[in-house]
Amino acid sequence: MNKKYFMMGMMLFSVATSAEVDTISTTISQAIGREDATVKVSYIASVKIQDGNVAEARRQALESALQELIRISTEHLVPQDRLEEVKDLVERKIYQKARVFILSFQPLKSMVVEDEYQLPLDVTIHLKALQKALIDHKILFMDYSRKELRLVGLYRFKDYQFLKEALEKELHGLKRIVEGYQKEGEMRLWIEATSTLDQIFTFLNTIKNKEGAPSFTAQVSPVGSVIDVTFIK
Numbered sequence: 533m534n535k536k537y538f539m540m541g542m543m544l545f546s547v548a549t550s551a552e553v554d555t556i557s558t559t560i561s562q563a564i565g566r567e568d569a570t571v572k573v574s575y576i577a578s579v580k581i582q583d584g585n586v587a588e589a590r591r592q593a594l595e596s597a598l599q600e601l602i603r604i605s606t607e608h609l610v611p612q613d614r615l616e617e618v619k620d621l622v623e624r625k626i627y628q629k630a631r632v633f634i635l636s637f638q639p640l641k642s643m644v645v646e647d648e649y650q651l652p653l654d655v656t657i658h659l660k661a662l663q664k665a666l667i668d669h670k671i672l673f674m675d676y677s678r679k680e681l682r683l684v685g686l687y688r689f690k691d692y693q694f695l696k697e698a699l700e701k702e703l704h705g706l707k708r709i710v711e712g713y714q715k716e717g718e719m720r721l722w723i724e725a726t727s728t729l730d731q732i733f734t735f736l737n738t739i740k741n742k743e744g745a746p747s748f749t750a751q752v753s754p755v756g757s758v759i760d761v762t763f764i765k
Contacts, residue, residue, distance in 0.1 A: 567731075569659060572655070581647050609662065622671055640654065679722070703725055703727055709722070710722040
């Protein structure tokens with residue numbers, strides 16, 4: 533198998549094979565693309581047993597696996613040139629605290645092959661917690677550019693309330709909603725979020741099928757970052 537070996541303290545450990553890492557990387561990348569809060573992956577860590585100390589090998593295998601998964605996730609969230617700029621900060625605040633970003637893990641049946649301890653794991657990574665930490669430590673900078681919703685035909689407060697609450701509770705990467713221009717039956721909302729205009733458009737078309745949702749149509753304007761939302765009586 534094509535493995536890479538690394539030193540952690542005085543313990544030699546290996547990550548999964550390149551094919552396994554590619555599969556894990558793809559799974560994490562797809563989850564991030566969907567803006568999933570978590571992602572579950574399977575991983576096998578291998579450690580050279582030193583002086584017959586199997587317990588220490590197991591501990592090192594677990595720690596190396598969790599760190600490697602957080603490293604892969606981080607590389608999908610932060611551009612490579614930025615990671616190079618702040619590599620010491622990333623090491624201290626992210627990789628050395630990998631367990632903080634693990635929602636759960638389940639060790640499976642381990643094996644000892646000659647002098648190597650192999651530990652399979654099912655791991656659930658908390659992507660949103662990791663992303664928040666990257667932002668909080670100023671490793672990752674997010675684009676909260678404004679997108680405008682032009683609400684037309686808005687004559688019932690409960691229709692507006694449904695839309696606003698859905699955005700606040702469910703729209704990924706929302707920073708804040710700013711209420712703007714108003715007149716009878718019309719309102720402007722400015723959405724500051726990392727979600728793109730197309731993602732917000734898709735979100736609107738998803739929530740209108742929910743129970744209790746008002747009838748409305750959504751259309752991306754050909755000019756500016758604007759979505760026209762027309763409520764139907």
